[in-house]
Amino acid sequence: MSRILVSGLINIETTLKVDGFPLAYAPVRYPFFGVNSSVSGVGFNVSKAIKTLGHDVRFLSLIGQDLAGAMVRATLAQAGISADLILSALPTTAQSVILSDPSGKRQIHVDLKNIQEQVYPEESFDAALAGCDATVLCNINFSRQFLRRARAAGRLVATDVHTISRLDDDYNQDFMAAADVLFMSDELLPMPPEAWAAEIMARYAPQVLVIGLGAQGALLAVQRDRFVGRFPAASVRPVVSTIGAGDALFSAFVHGFVRTGDPYHALRQAVVFAAYKIGVTSAADGFLDQTALDRLCQDALD
Known part of the structure; x- marks a missing residue:
């Protein structure tokens, strides 16, 4: 397998199950076994998924000098991910609260603390990049400075800009x-995904574009083939929570694309990987290894 550098957010995630949206007011609720806290964040979710799929991961992130930061380091050790490149540069670790209802709708509240004003040392990034085959640079501010350096070094750059609605999005256009x-996700697109894909490919010309369509699967655009097409969602076990489904789809696609160079095969497997992942509550759990993924993909075809 390959060595992949991941730069992205790691935070403490608290999930809360609600009956539906809008949330009706009540002074007290007792959602037994409906409140859970764990280590998550896009950078961690991707790192753990890619590690589970068999790659050597170099994970860069920023955490706090607090009890939550200690929890992060303990969780990284359990996942077999080195914390050598995780810097305790913040007073407090970023946190999120995610409300989800039985239909899969969710509302995410993210408190980044002061992480968006922080800079990760470029010399540490350059040292970590040596020997890596690809980079996943999540759209957190401290990753922005690495985009040019990764491209200059000739490394593949993969990123997920999540919900987006404008081609000239001020925050995300550097990443795109x-x-x-x-x-990216289709949730806020101002036009049908196929039309949006054509605009993105003409404006930014990535090798590959994937637009997550939620329960409808995903749309794939491949620059070299001038291909645009939809891949249906898979159903492999009961859905518990859709939180982290996009991160799982992204992680498994990067894995498959780096491994084979075939975007079509990569997305077929990524759809199954994400479908299995949403059978658990936490965004950072429910990941298959390659052997189990191959078996499940074969079962889905039979």
Whole structure:
């Protein structure tokens, strides 16, 4: 397998099950076994998924000098991910609260503390990049400075800009312009996904674009083949929570694309990987290894 550098957010995630949206007011609720806290964040979710699929991961992130930061380091050790490149540069670790209802709708509240004003040392990034085959640069501010450096070093750049609605999005356009593999969600798109894909490919020209369509699967655009097409969602076990489904789809696609160079095969397997992942509550759990993924993909075809 390959060595992949991941730069992204790690935070403490608290999930809360609700009956539905809008949330009706009540002074007290007792959602037994409906409140859970764990280590998550896009950078950690991707790192853990890619590690589970068999790659050597170099994970860069920033955490706090607090009890939550200690929890992060303990969780990384359990996952077999080195914390050598995780810097305790913040007073407090970022946190999120995610409300989800039985239909899969969710509302995410993210408290980044002061992480968006922080800079990760470029010399540490350059040292970590040596020997890596690809990079996943999540759209957190401290990753922005690495886009040019990764491209200059000739490394594949993959990024997910999540929910987006404008081609000239001020925050995300640097990430879109640098990406070889570009992911995003259809939730806020101002036009049908196929039309949006054509606009993105003409403006930013990534090698590969994937637009997550939720329960409808995903749309794939491949620059070299001038291909645009939809891949249906898979159903492999009961859905518990859709939190982290996009991160799982992204992680498994990067894994498959780096491994084979075939975006079509990579997305077919990524759809199954994400479908299995949403059978658990936490965004950072429910990941298959390669052997189990191959078996499940074969079962889905039979």
